Amino acid sequence: MKRSPDRPDTSDTSDTSDTPDMPDEGSNTKQRLYEYLEILSAYRLAMNTINWDQSVCGAPAAGVSFRSKGYGVLTREHYRYLMAPEFRTLLNEFSLEPDSLEGDIAREWLVELARIEKIPKDEYTAFMTYISKSEAEWEEAKRSGDFDSCKQHYQFIFDTARKFSEYIGYEKHPYDAWIEMFEPGMTVEKLDHFFGQLRDEIVPLLAAIREKLTSSPERYGFLSRTVPREKQKRFAKRLLEVSGFDLSRGFLGESEHPFTNAMSIDDVRMTTHYYENEFVSAIFSVLHEGGHGIYEQNFERELANTGLDNGSSSAVHESQARMFENAFGRSSSFWSGLYGEMKESFSPALDDISLDAFVEAINRVEPTLIRIEADELTYPLHIMVRYELEKAIFEGALEVEALPEAWDRLMRAYLGVVPAHHGEGVLQDVHWAAGLIGYFPSYALGNAYASQLLHFMGQEVDIDRSLRTLDFGEILEWLKFRVHAHGKRLKPEQVILEATGEAFDPRYYIQDLKSKYEKRYGLR
Amino acid sequence: MKRSPDRPDTSDTSDTSDTPDMPDEGSNTKQRLYEYLEILSAYRLAMNTINWDQSVCGAPAAGVSFRSKGYGVLTREHYRYLMAPEFRTLLNEFSLEPDSLEGDIAREWLVELARIEKIPKDEYTAFMTYISKSEAEWEEAKRSGDFDSCKQHYQFIFDTARKFSEYIGYEKHPYDAWIEMFEPGMTVEKLDHFFGQLRDEIVPLLAAIREKLTSSPERYGFLSRTVPREKQKRFAKRLLEVSGFDLSRGFLGESEHPFTNAMSIDDVRMTTHYYENEFVSAIFSVLHEGGHGIYEQNFERELANTGLDNGSSSAVHESQARMFENAFGRSSSFWSGLYGEMKESFSPALDDISLDAFVEAINRVEPTLIRIEADELTYPLHIMVRYELEKAIFEGALEVEALPEAWDRLMRAYLGVVPAHHGEGVLQDVHWAAGLIGYFPSYALGNAYASQLLHFMGQEVDIDRSLRTLDFGEILEWLKFRVHAHGKRLKPEQVILEATGEAFDPRYYIQDLKSKYEKRYGLR
Structure with a gap:
């Protein structure tokens, strides 16, 4: 039929x-x-x-x-x-x-x-029409590394963004109007403080670590061993199951770039991508999207279809994703519970690799060019580069045509690496071409929120034991009660305040990074 | 992100x-x-x-x-x-x-x-609401074989159908109003003539064949050999490629029940289902849905999004599906061109099976209970059972509660088999529970249209050679020009008249069935 x-x-x-x-x-x-x-x-x-x-x-x-x-x-x-x-x-x-x-x-x-x-209707329409088309041209420019072919798009988009800021209004900084869209209550003033602390602490820490780094590709070579898609697929489901995502009310699909897209509280879709020669890619993207997905599944049912059935903000959403991906998914506790199972599922790929070697490999620091492949320590530096560039453009201190040069300069200053090709540099992310100005800070804020939440969760929940025993029950209950259930009903600052009893404080995040990586690289 | x-x-x-x-x-x-x-x-x-x-x-x-x-x-x-x-x-x-x-x-x-x-708005709404719910309950009834639990739904649906016929209007028979929805210009009078001829010729032919049938399960046992899904999947794409479906403007997915669903002329979706122990199932469903799909891809571009971007009627649509499935897909010419390739793709499953043995197996006659699994000869008899029952209900000659008994009686009369369980009998199809009254005749008409079209196509195209050489070019051109391009712009009777120069005549279909099966079973 x-x-x-x-x-x-x-x-x-x-x-x-x-x-x-x-x-x-x-x-x-x-x-x-x-x-x-x-x-x-x-x-x-x-x-x-x-x-x-x-x-x-x-x-x-x-x-x-x-x-x-x-x-x-x-x-x-x-x-x-x-x-x-x-x-x-x-x-x-x-x-x-x-x-x-x-x-x-x-x-x-x-x-x-x-x-x-x-925003005047005509200008809004023109902008929306523009960004729906510029994305495809950006893709081509990224491939060829040709900044000039994308320059006019960035010019139009940033010009419009500045104009819209004036329409929408802001208290102190024109960039605030765009930050507010993704992170209500956040401002340049607060972000300067946040990124300032990060810069002061992380840039020198990374420099110290770099001196200790030895080039030893063979040490992590096992990460490129072949693991067939079907095996990875089965293990991905297992990861979701363990971390508390309800597969009966959701689905894990496949796409070029992983994402989460909820149709309703009872239908939360996520994707990943399986690379046969890079099995950890799917592991961390599944844990990341799983964090997003669990958040969406845990909204109070009365919020369904009201518009409040969304994360409190982009950064709070990212905090859940990064928590599952990094704090849980890169911890030795978690893998002490699950590594044996993975080894068996992926056999023979990891037969000769110990738990310690695996945990070390997934926590190594290595300054690289691409944000989405960055390790936990260098990741916020990638965000800082983008934040400073966006801010400078709003201030009129940077012209769009000078973006590539400024990009390379900041990358050298913070990460010590410089792209050979703009496709690995200023053109690597879709955000600007898609009009997502002001979104980037959410990623770093999300990490910082996660650290603060975990600090207080740890006072009530034995996180280590939960991870070791793969029993996420108490963790999920804490998150559901403190964060998830409220959906967009609480502003991000309220979420942090009510869950931790304190205002947002990036010190937890910076402390976490410092103590973890100073120890790992023998710097104290 | x-x-x-x-x-x-x-x-x-x-x-x-x-x-x-x-x-x-x-x-x-x-x-x-x-x-x-x-x-x-x-x-x-x-x-x-x-x-x-x-x-x-x-x-x-x-x-x-x-x-x-x-x-x-x-x-x-x-x-x-x-x-x-x-x-x-x-x-x-x-x-x-x-x-x-x-x-x-x-x-x-x-x-x-x-x-x-x-139709009065309230009654229309009530009917639509009803059928959106009764389908699920039918599914349960089918599983348990419990007609009584579905009886009230059929009662409401047929009662409403009769009432709607009065609202919509008809010339001679209340059933006409529903037949017209799927097959404009078709009536009970014409269908009685069509099915009358079928009954007169096919029922005795089947009876004669049954006397020749010997139970020899081992002869066709190879049809149950295991062919892994991935191999079947690759071959399914090959089948579509050969038969002229443009995969760059469409997609073959998987679902419980195969279907075709066009999003646009440039995005024609179809599904199949792969059974590892019944590889011919996917082959014929892919050819069938491929026939639907090629039709949808070949509409004149100016018809896109106008509402005329649809088949001329359900039966014309089915004619294309059944043509690719049966006339092409069960022919020895087609398999003489493709069998070697399939044998290799499915190796070792068919290593010891000759082309002739395969062609014989996919053309065997065997009266069975389930319409969608029926062979080419018994298929129209399954349709006839349903047609006569629907007609009798519209005439008031049959009560809904007497459906099971009437079903079994007609199955015995036409096919010589009787279900042990209503799930394999009167409850087997979703159509009535889904309100699709009057759709069934389209299937048999589709077969008959296909025969007539092929007869005239054969005067201009060397069909056998096209199939043997797997070069569908001329066949597709003929179909596109005569049938596909017009979409819903031509009524079914115009399609047949313009393509064949004659009004619809079921004799081609009946002759095709008779000559093929009399020869196959040595009856002449």
């Missing part, structure tokens, strides 16, 4: 009113608010599913033109509901309720709407 | 008007017609992608509740545009153009809309 796309096939066709406006005039305002939220969720579901399909389910490249056309229509429809005056009226009304869920929902949406409507 | 579902990410947000009605007041009527069609296509894309995702991409069962909710909203939105007065006005206007594409588009949509609006 062929599935006929013509045949209406629905459980709800209750409205046939002529203008595609809201149904059920009779319903009360609370019902009506939830009707709007349900409609907005339906469009999100459609767009998320199309994105997922595109990356994971075999959507042929040739179909991209019709798909984008359809996607554009759906976004426009979504946007209309978002901007509907009745929705605004409902949000205004409910935003006055101080202590209700609906009050929290309404306030969150009003922030979002306020930002969008401050 | 986590994909943020919040972030508007579109290339088209040009409209922010308050009521979610149509944009661009200034555009002319033709533009406006195409704007509506683009919107309707976007909703179809969304719903098709959600369906595909659900069956193929790992969507977890636990997520079904939120997915259905979202799907329901999208269907409702789609329905509103379908029923928008302005769309109607545009359709009425363009339907007056006798010779334009827009005239054909408008007339097609008006037929569809006329049918939907004749």
Whole structure:
């Protein structure tokens, strides 16, 4: 039987009113608010599913033109509901309720709407159209390493970003308007403090470590041994199972670049990529996306489809991913519980490799060019480079055309390495071409949040024992209660304050890095 | 990086008007017609992608509740545009153009809309809601074989179907209204004639063959030999390649039940299912879905997203599927070209099996209980059983509660076999529980259309040579020009008339079956 796309096939066709406006005039305002939220969720579901399909389910490249056309229509429809005056009226009304869920929902949406409507519609559209196209050209430029062919895009995008900052408004720094989109409450002032401390402590530490580094490729050569995809795949599921991701309410697929994309609280999708000659790649990406995924699965059920069913912020989301990837996934405790099993699953690849050798290999420090392949210590330095460049552009202290030179200079200063090719340098990340200005700091903040959370978790939970015994129950309970359940209902600073009893303090992160790596490299 | 579902990410947000009605007041009527069609296509894309995702991409069962909710909203939105007065006005206007594409588009949509609006909205909704739920309960009933637990659903569905026939209207027989939905221009009168001829010729032929059948399971035992999935998968792609499906504009996935679902002319999705101990299953389902898929890929490009980018009818669609599956896929010519390659690909499974033995095995006749596993000769008898039962119910000559008894009686009469369990009998197909009343005849008609088309194709194309040399070029050209390119722009009777110069005549089909099987079983 062929599935006929013509045949209406629905459980709800209750409205046939002529203008595609809201149904059920009779319903009360609370019902009506939830009707709007349900409609907005339906469009999100459609767009998320199309994105997922595109990356994971075999959507042929040739179909991209019709798909984008359809996607554009759906976004426009979504946007209309978002901007509907009745929705605004409902949000205004409910935003006055101080202590209700609906009050929290309404306030969150009003922030979002306020930002969008401050930007002139035409300029917003032009920007969105632009970034949907520049990404493909960036990809080509990255491949060829030709900065000039991408320069005009970066120019337009950063020019527009600065203009939008003026529309949206900010207190002290134009960059703040963009940081706020991903990390509510965060500012350049606070980030300068954060990155300043990092720079002061980590750059000298790395320099000291570099003096101790000996080039010994054969020592870590086993990381390139062949492990067949199917074996890696089975072990990836096992990793998710151990770390508490509920596979019955989610799915692990495959795509070029790993990501997490939740369709709903009961349908959390993640991807990884299996390299037969680099088995640790899938291990850490699965743990990373698993951290994102567990967060999405643990929202309070009442938040589903309200818009509060999201992470508190990008950095809080990253904190969960980096916690599972690094704090748990690179710890000797965790592998003391799981290494035997992996060795057996991957046999013969690791037959002659001891637990200690494996743990050492996954914790080695090595300054390299590519952010997403960086080790735990050098990672925040990669972020710092990007943060300083974005900030300088907003300040007018750096021109877009001078980006490559500035990039190379900062890389040399912080990491001591310089790209031979812009594809490994200033062109390596999609973020700028995709208009994701101000996102980068979230990665480093996420690491720092994770450290602070773990410090306080450790006062109530025996983390080491949980990892050793592969029993994540208490860890998950702590995270669910303190972080996950609230979703976007708590601002990031509230999450940190309520979970740890303190304001955010990067000292935990810096201490963690210092004590771990000073010890590992015999510097104290 | 986590994909943020919040972030508007579109290339088209040009409209922010308050009521979610149509944009661009200034555009002319033709533009406006195409704007509506683009919107309707976007909703179809969304719903098709959600369906595909659900069956193929790992969507977890636990997520079904939120997915259905979202799907329901999208269907409702789609329905509103379908029923928008302005769309109607545009359709009425363009339907007056006798010779334009827009005239054909408008007339097609008006037929569809006329049918939907004749049914009172409440009853339509109640029916749609009902069938979206009864399918799951049917599945359970099929498993347990308990007709009584499904009886009330069939009762409601057939009662409603009869009522809808009165609303929609028909000339002679209430069943006609439902047949027309899938096969425009087809009626009970014509089908009685068609199935009457089939019954008169095929039932006695089968009886004669049965006397010649000897039970020799070891003779076909090789069909159950193990062929690993990966080998089958590679060969499935090869089959599509040979038969002319353009894999760069499509994709072959996997699902429980094979199907074809086109997202657009440049993105035609199909599925199959690989059984390690039944390798022919995937071969024939791939050829079958490939036939559907090639049809969808070959529509004139100007039909894309107009609503005419569909098969002329269900039966014409099935004709293409059955042509590739049976006429080509079970022919000795085709396998004389491809068997060596398959033998090698599947080695050692077929090492000791000759081409002739393979061709004989895939063309054996054996009356069995299950339609979808039936051979080419008994297949139409399975359809006839269903046709007669549906017709009798519409006539009031059969009560729903008497269905099982009537089923078993007809199976005995036509096929000489009787199910021991209703799950292999009256409950085997999803169609009734899914409200697909009147669809079954399309399968048998599709076979008959295929025979007639092939007869005339054979006058212009050396089909045997094309199959032997695995060069489908001329076959595809003939099909594209005569059948595929027109999409839904031609009614099925026009397709047959224009391709063959004659009205539909089932004699070709019956002759094909008779000459093939009389010869095969030494009956002449």
